[in-house]
Amino acid sequence: xxxxxxxxxxxxxxxxxxxxxxxxxxxxxxxxxxxxxxxxxxxxxxxxxxxxxxxxxxxxxxxxxxxxxxxxxxxxxxxxxxxxxxxxxxxxxxxxxxxxxxxxxxxxxxxxxxxxxxxxxxxxxxxxxxxxxxxxxxxxxxxxxxxxxxxxxxxxxxxxxxxxxxxxxxxxxxxxxxxxxxxxxxxxxxxxxxxxxxxxxxxxxxxxxxxxxxxxxxxxxxxxxxxxxxxxxxxxxxxxxxxxxxxxxxxxxxxxxxxxxxxxxxxxxxxxxxxxxxxxxxxxxxxxxxxxxxxxxxxxxxxxxxxxxxxxxxxxxxxxxxxxxxxxxxxxxxxxxxxxxxxxxxxxxxxxxxxxxxxxxxxxxxxxxxxxxxxxxxxxxxxxxxxxxxxxxxxxxxxxxxxxxxxxxxxxxxxxxxxxxxxxxxxxxxxxxxxxxxxxxxxxxxxxxxxxxxx
Amino acid sequence: xxxxxxxxxxxxxxxxxxxxxxxxxxxxxxxxxxxxxxxxxxxxxxxxxxxxxxxxxxxxxxxxxxxxxxxxxxxxxxxxxxxxxxxxxxxxxxxxxxxxxxxxxxxxxxxxxxxxxxxxxxxxxxxxxxxxxxxxxxxxxxxxxxxxxxxxxxxxxxxxxxxxxxxxxxxxxxxxxxxxxxxxxxxxxxxxxxxxxxxxxxxxxxxxxxxxxxxxxxxxxxxxxxxxxxxxxxxxxxxxxxxxxxxxxxxxxxxxxxxxxxxxxxxxxxxxxxxxxxxxxxxxxxxxxxxxxxxxxxxxxxxxxxxxxxxxxxxxxxxxxxxxxxxxxxxxxxxxxxxxxxxxxxxxxxxxxxxxxxxxxxxxxxxxxxxxxxxxxxxxxxxxxxxxxxxxxxxxxxxxxxxxxxxxxxxxxxxxxxxxxxxxxxxxxxxxxxxxxxxxxxxxxxxxxxxxxxx
Numbered sequence: 001x002x003x004x005x006x007x008x009x010x011x012x013x014x015x016x017x018x019x020x021x022x023x024x025x026x027x028x029x030x031x032x033x034x035x036x037x038x039x040x041x042x043x044x045x046x047x048x049x050x051x052x053x054x055x056x057x058x059x060x061x062x063x064x065x066x067x068x069x070x071x072x073x074x075x076x077x078x079x080x081x082x083x084x085x086x087x088x089x090x091x092x093x094x095x096x097x098x099x100x101x102x103x104x105x106x107x108x109x110x111x112x113x114x115x116x117x118x119x120x121x122x123x124x125x126x127x128x129x130x131x132x133x134x135x136x137x138x139x140x141x142x143x144x145x146x147x148x149x150x151x152x153x154x155x156x157x158x159x160x161x162x163x164x165x166x167x168x169x170x171x172x173x174x175x176x177x178x179x180x181x182x183x184x185x186x187x188x189x190x191x192x193x194x195x196x197x198x199x200x201x202x203x204x205x206x207x208x209x210x211x212x213x214x215x216x217x218x219x220x221x222x223x224x225x226x227x228x229x230x231x232x233x234x235x236x237x238x239x240x241x242x243x244x245x246x247x248x249x250x251x252x253x254x255x256x257x258x259x260x261x262x263x264x265x266x267x268x269x270x271x272x273x274x275x276x277x278x279x280x281x282x283x284x285x286x287x288x289x290x291x292x293x294x295x296x297x298x299x300x301x302x303x304x305x306x307x308x309x310x311x312x313x314x315x316x317x318x319x320x321x322x323x324x325x326x327x328x329x330x331x332x333x334x335x336x337x338x339x340x341x342x343x344x345x346x347x348x349x350x351x352x353x354x355x356x357x358x359x360x361x362x363x364x365x366x367x368x369x370x371x372x373x374x375x376x377x378x379x380x381x382x383x384x385x386x387x388x389x390x391x392x393x394x395x396x397x398x399x400x401x402x403x404x405x406x407x408x409x410x411x412x413x414x415x416x417x418x419x420x421x422x423x424x425x426x427x428x429x430x431x432x433x434x435x436x437x438x439x440x441x442x443x444x445x446x447x448x449x450x451x452x453x454x455x
Numbered sequence: 456x457x458x459x460x461x462x463x464x465x466x467x468x469x470x471x472x473x474x475x476x477x478x479x480x481x482x483x484x485x486x487x488x489x490x491x492x493x494x495x496x497x498x499x500x501x502x503x504x505x506x507x508x509x510x511x512x513x514x515x516x517x518x519x520x521x522x523x524x525x526x527x528x529x530x531x532x533x534x535x536x537x538x539x540x541x542x543x544x545x546x547x548x549x550x551x552x553x554x555x556x557x558x559x560x561x562x563x564x565x566x567x568x569x570x571x572x573x574x575x576x577x578x579x580x581x582x583x584x585x586x587x588x589x590x591x592x593x594x595x596x597x598x599x600x601x602x603x604x605x606x607x608x609x610x611x612x613x614x615x616x617x618x619x620x621x622x623x624x625x626x627x628x629x630x631x632x633x634x635x636x637x638x639x640x641x642x643x644x645x646x647x648x649x650x651x652x653x654x655x656x657x658x659x660x661x662x663x664x665x666x667x668x669x670x671x672x673x674x675x676x677x678x679x680x681x682x683x684x685x686x687x688x689x690x691x692x693x694x695x696x697x698x699x700x701x702x703x704x705x706x707x708x709x710x711x712x713x714x715x716x717x718x719x720x721x722x723x724x725x726x727x728x729x730x731x732x733x734x735x736x737x738x739x740x741x742x743x744x745x746x747x748x749x750x751x752x753x754x755x756x757x758x759x760x761x762x763x764x765x766x767x768x769x770x771x772x773x774x775x776x777x778x779x780x781x782x783x784x785x786x787x788x789x790x791x792x793x794x795x796x797x798x799x800x801x802x803x804x805x806x807x808x809x810x811x812x813x814x815x816x817x818x819x820x821x822x823x824x825x826x827x828x829x830x831x832x833x834x835x836x837x838x839x840x841x842x843x844x845x846x847x848x849x850x851x852x853x854x855x856x857x858x859x860x861x862x863x864x865x866x867x868x869x870x871x872x873x874x875x876x877x878x879x880x881x882x883x884x885x886x887x888x889x890x891x892x893x894x895x896x897x898x899x900x901x902x903x904x905x906x907x908x909x910x
Binding site: 003004005007009010071074075076086104105106107108145148149167168171172174175176177373376377379380381382419420422423425426429 | 458459460462464465526529530531541559560561562563600603604622623626627629630631632828831832834835836837874875877878880881884
């Protein structure tokens with residue numbers, strides 16, 4: 001009988017992260033300061049340890065993973081690759097569907113891959129506290145767990161709408177010893193500014209980032225940690241794709257299409273970039289492999305956004321980055337995939353998309369839950385609403401294969417489980433979920449509010 | 456570096472369940488009918504398929520696991536055995552601590568090991584619907600998942616206090632297509648009887664069992680499925696201990712002490728019985744291994760209950776079983792380990808305890824959460840409140856080893872994760888949890904209400 005789970009040994013945990021910069025046809029556009037001039041690494045030392053800043057600007061193809069980080073990865077890595085036999089049968093598709101399952105991490109998502117690395121480097125640098133933001137709570141949980149492992153106090157600014165929708169993510173962070181605040185808070189200048197404009201503000205990831213960055217910048221013992229977007233975060237996530245390639249090797253397959261959901265971009269980067277390495281290295285079977293980022297129609301950053309310099313946060317504290325953006329003042333609708341509501345996208349993912357090395361698709365909310373339920377009923381695992389976007393995109397392709405009879409090998413990353421998202425499933429079952437396409441005129445209008453620097 | 460996870464291949468999934476009856480010094484006491492006479496297998500055909508009834512009365516040491524059941528197990532089995540390096544370091548104990556993690560099943564606990572088997576045999580027998588009860592929701596989720604896999608409709612009577620405390624367990628069952636009712640319900644004679652006495656009844660596992668059994672007995676297309684207590688359920692769970700033994704063999708160790716939480720008894724049975732097989736077979740290293748059931752002081756069935764014939768349900772619909780019991784009309788306090796609130800215990804576990812082949816310990820609620828949080832902070836995984844009882848008992852032994860310097864090998868089964876129990880953790884952190892020892896006089900009084908048959 002064919003295997004269901006393709007497992008690796010702990011000795012197969014990658015020894016290096018992959019840095020896609022080494023294989024990009026054009027070098028990444030530099031981040032800019034408030035004066036519109038490229039900033040150097042030194043501008044980031046107030047909030048990041050030097051080891052991470054070096055990774056942020058590195059052009060080395062392979063970045064060694066420190067042994068204590070690999071040891072911490074052993075808690076849950078290598079993660080399993082599943083062959084979705086039952087889902088294939090349920091769909092009646094000739095396609096072969098594989099998924100890697102990152103929900104095996106104690107915090108329940110892929111985010112732990114980078115939180116462990118970030119906590120480790122900060123601890124090495126003598127940092128005692130980390131401030132961060134969280135949307136759906138997956139990143140906050142991941143950093144709380146990692147902080148606990150490396151003896152760092154973690155303070156989490158949690159987007160208020162999620163703080164209220166997902167109290168159990170908050171409890172989970174507290175179980176791992178973190179402090180959690182509903183953002184916007186009166187703790188920071190940024191938070192107070194937002195609250196003055198709208199005391200009932202639901203918050204946004206951009207606002208929460210402003211608060212955490214401000215706290216880190218103002219306290220020498222405190223650094224900042226970001227769960228996506230930045231280059232070093234994308235590098236750390238490549239353990240997903242690197243392991244997956246070894247697992248495909250074990251079963252003698254190679255994916256024709258790779259799917260991952262895309263909010264800030266690190267989940268997609270971690271899943272897909274290692275396949276770009278094969279393309280760049282001239283691996284024959286990799287040349288036609290398509291890499292597809294799945295995002296919500298309600299926050300269609302790649303598929304509808306502007307490719308322009310913009311701030312990473314809502315208030316304008318971060319350097320300017322060249323990326324696809326809906327405008328840093330974008331206020332996302334309260335969709336249930338909280339991790340996909342960010343206004344921008346990783347500069348690396350953005351540039352590769354701009355240069356047509358990767359693709360993107362936007363999927364509507366109700367269809368993603370429909371796919372998630374079909375997946376859960378066939379494969380057992382209840383997926384996170386974010387992951388349902390990748391499942392939807394993959395299912396659509398599997399159904400196309402059914403029409404054409406093509407036995408394509410489809411691969412998606414199941415970035416997390418939905419155990420803390422059951423209220424969203426409840427709303428889906430009761431017919432209360434709505435589809436929402438972010439309006440074209442709002443996107444058009446945002447163009448005029450972008451910072452007037454760079455191009 | 457020593458391994459953290461000891462993994463097995465899918466081919467290592469056991470091919471047979473272990474039946475402890477073959478190795479018991481005295482054969483199990485028979486269940487009795489309402490007339491006080493032993494009942495035969497035919498009395499159970501209204502609610503169970505013949506294959507399960509045969510397992511219930513079997514004395515064969517090894518029961519073959521059907522290939523479709525083994526295939527379904529591949530979703531999550533073999534489950535990992537972890538060496539708790541970080542917990543050992545945090546405690547500063549010379550003991551070596553190992554735990555098997557059953558929370559990897561999609562429903563989040565060991566219960567899936569038997570729900571898959573039960574759904575399979577019922578489907579083979581042409582049954583279209585299964586009725587069952589659930590306390591904390593773990594069993595209901597497990598049967599919902601298994602029913603979905605084998606094309607059976609599942610109807611779950613969920614103890615009302617849990618239905619209200621754990622709405623997301625309900626959503627999870629619905630995601631897998633099950634119907635869920637807050638028990639007591641007006642659907643059944645049993646439910647109406649309880650509601651007449653107390654319209655505000657919080658329910659109990661015993662009441663919910665009555666409702667599900669009644670529904671199954673009255674509909675030819677419907678059978679009943681029980682998540683613990685019965686012999687066949689104990690057999691199915693032995694995949695836990697059987698795999699663990701293979702895993703210990705891989706690292707060249709053998710446990711000195713085995714811990715598992717004990718409510719209805721199947722989790723303990725599945726974890727511990729395979730080590731009794733080694734004792735019975737004369738395996739030298741097994742002779743001094745101690746097997747310890749951990750139960751709550753608020754429901755101290757083994758440590759304080761009566762060894763007597765009693766009903767399995769609250770109303771008196773089931774056969775009488777010789778077991779440790781607090782009385783079938785026992786109303787448990789609303790402690791957070793919902794899966795450990797059952798008034799009785801597996802007849803097999805009870806008899807082995809009565810004959811001193813296994814041991815039991817009762818632990819108070821607050822101390823179990825304290826242990827669970829210490830575990831989560833060291834090992835990452837947030838344990839279910841039920842599992843925290845085993846962790847507490849194991850931690851106490853690890854701390855004793857610290858005093859004596861003994862490098863004992865301690866093993867416990869982490870029967871499930873706590874993702875749906877975060878509100879209980881919240882109450883622990885806010886100091887709202889209380890300890891409760893079930894009063895001696897209540898136990899004494901229950902003796903006089905036991906059915907007057909057998910001894």
